[in-house]
Amino acid sequence: MELQQMRYVLAVAETSSFTRAAERCLVVQSALSHQIARLERELGAKLFERTSRRVRLTPAGAAFLPAARQCLDAAERAAAEVAAAVGEIRGRLAVGLIPTVAAVDIPGALRDFHQRYPHVRISLRVGGSDELVEQVKQGLIEVAFLGLPTTARPHGVAAHELARDRLVAVVAPDHPLATESTVSLRRLSTEVFVDLPAKTAGRAQSDQAFAAAGLSRDVAFEVTTADFMARLVKEGLGIALLPSAYVPQLTGLTTIEVTDAPARVEYVVWSHAGRTPAATAFLALLDIPAALSG
Structure with a gap:
């Protein structure tokens, strides 16, 4: 069993294609296929199911993959340690x-x-x-x-703590709150929110703050990136709570300090x-x- 054979198996598993795997590994497809077939004979089990439409791992292949990945990582780590x-x-x-x-x-x-x-x-x-x-x-x-x-x-x-930060409210420039210098969670609870998906760490800090204040809110828009949150806020579809150190990267939004704002820690x-x-x-x-x- 050779490391290169494991690299070929990993490439096929990740690309679901012998052709794309060969391109990634910079070898001709016949050589890659030959080495995988040789490995399968040595193991006594097929690692892939091959059809005219797709390639997928067999149960034996799925069992082999984590150990193969660990071996490749260990080999890479060993080479890096020697270099160091x-x-x-x-x-x-x-x-x-x-x-x-x-x-x-x-x-x-x-x-x-x-x-x-x-x-x-x-x-x-x-x-x-x-x-x-x-x-x-x-x-x-x-x-x-x-x-x-x-x-x-x-x-x-x-873990090492890097910084602590408070969240601020961000609204569209023509939002009724845009003229306010500060706002409370109670006032914000009447608004429609744009936020990260439920049960994520980024969402939890805001959810916990509203719950601790005995308040509920309407999170109508759940998205996975702060940039897209900002785009929805700019269109006036809702407001958002974002870290104060991050919002200067955004344009076209108005920032309002929250008197009882939730906080987060960066690690x-x-x-x-x-x-x-x-x-x-x-x-x-x-x-x-x-x-x-x-």
Whole structure:
């Protein structure tokens, strides 16, 4: 069993195509198919069901895939550790973040990291805080930037608090509230809201604040990105609550301070199981204290 065979299996599983997998792996399709067939003979089981329309994993293939991915990750980690031992940072840096992260200039930090460590392959994923924590636990990403209510902390990962922030109301410039300098949750509870999906960490901070005040509200528009929230607010379809440090990135909206506003905490998290050399270097670039990044 060879690492290259595992790479081929992973590529076919992710693309659902031998043709696209061969293109990704920069080999001719016949060579890729031959190596997978050879691996299947060695394992004594078919890994893929092939029809004229599609390719999909067999139960044996689905069982093989997680272990194959772990082997490839371990091999990549071993190569990166050897490089680090002789003073080179290589391997990968997979970063995750929520769309409204404001405590760190992520594009700028990644630019600086790339300039300093050009041999590291950088990737970026955007998602919800809970989803990103799970991806860190599973080793799919090395570092993630989260936003959580003050009542919550990341579980199962190492974490460092970056900043605390209060939410502010954002409304269309012609909204009746646009002339107000401050507003209360009670007054806001009479409005229609645009917000993130229910049960997400980004939604929880607002839901908890209204519940604690004994108030309910109408969230008529549930979307997954702050940019789209802003577009709906601009059209006068509702109002939103967003972190005060994030809203300066938005244009065409009016910001109002909320007297009893909910708050959130931004964290950077990484795996308890150990960091790759690239992740360690990235945390150092962000000046995360060494004692906290162990």
